[in-house]
Amino acid sequence: MSPDSSQNPLTDLDHWEEDLKARYPVPDKPHEQFRDYEHTTRPSVREFYRLNHEQQCVDFVRSKRDEFLPLQKTRMGVWEAIELLNTLVDDSDPDIDLPQIEHLMQTAEAIRADGHPRWFVLTGLIHDLGKILCLWGEPQWAVVGDTFPVGCAFSDKIVLSQFFANNPDSQRPEYQSELGIYEEHCGLDNVLMSWGHDEYLYYVTKDYLPLEGQYMIRYHSFYPEHRERAYGHLMNEQDREMFEWVRKFNPYDLYTKSTNRLDIDKLRPYYQELVAEFFPAEIAW
Ligand SMILES: [Fe+2]
Ligand SMILES: [Fe+2]
DSSP, rough: OOOOOOOOOOOTTTHHHHHHHSSSSTTOOOOOOOOHHHHSSOHHHHHHHHHHHHHHHHHHHHHHHHHHOOOOOOOOHHHHHHHHTTTTOOOSSSOOOHHHHHHHHHHHHHHHHHHHHHHHHHHHHTTTTGGGGGGTTOOOGSSSOOOOOOSSSSOTTOOOOOGGGGGGGGGGGGGGSTTSSTTTOOOOOSSSSSSSSHHHHHHHHHHGSOHHHHHHHHTOHHHHHTTTOOOOOOHHHHHHHHHHHHHHHHHHHHHHSSOOOOHHHHHHHHHHHHHHHSSSSSSSS
16 A cells, blocks of 8 residues: 555545445335435545545546556466455454455355356456555555546536546536537447546456456446446447446445355365456466
């Protein structure tokens, strides 16, 4: 993690996901009470979103794509990346803190229990591996958080969107119309998304997964669309079809985290075989 703590306000990367769960509570569970988001969000999460919304602009996204998307950082196997991510230790209470590998396996196990195809289970297992960006010194706000398009108006459906007022792109009229630099229904593949673990891992894994799995990985934090449906004007037919899968994936990501411990050692052989079915021994990161 970057030594600059002012850029890393979360004591635990998972606080972002806990906040998502508070924003989007489990469906069918009676809402205890409407959440006053403005006043109940923890200060570290608000600060995290402030940093994210003020700094994720077109120039920043382009510079991170240039830096990481040549995939010349390292070569390693998917399982190696899982073990590497598992070394990501946050500063919060260790009693309630699950190792990253448990979130991955809980997601995958829930997908497997529902009888979904093997590529879907695999997608659950690997979907957060892009968080290894944190281990390479990237600040939290450039790794996690809801994602959104840059180069066009920031939707007010994005959480805490008032923080975009200090984003440099807010001063650039060419980026502030509804379509900005894009054409209507141009397709998300032509749209620059805010930079983070989703977009990075999509590029690392796209050649090995079916299109549905690629979409799940690439857009799993794109809450402004998969929950709020704020960007239909940029989506094409394929996006609309594939977002059904992104929406199918989301509950496994969001609601499977549990303190019931999994027997990682017992599950490891199954998952190692699954990884080997789709991935070569080493891939480019
Ligand atoms: Fe994620
Ligand atoms: Fe996740």
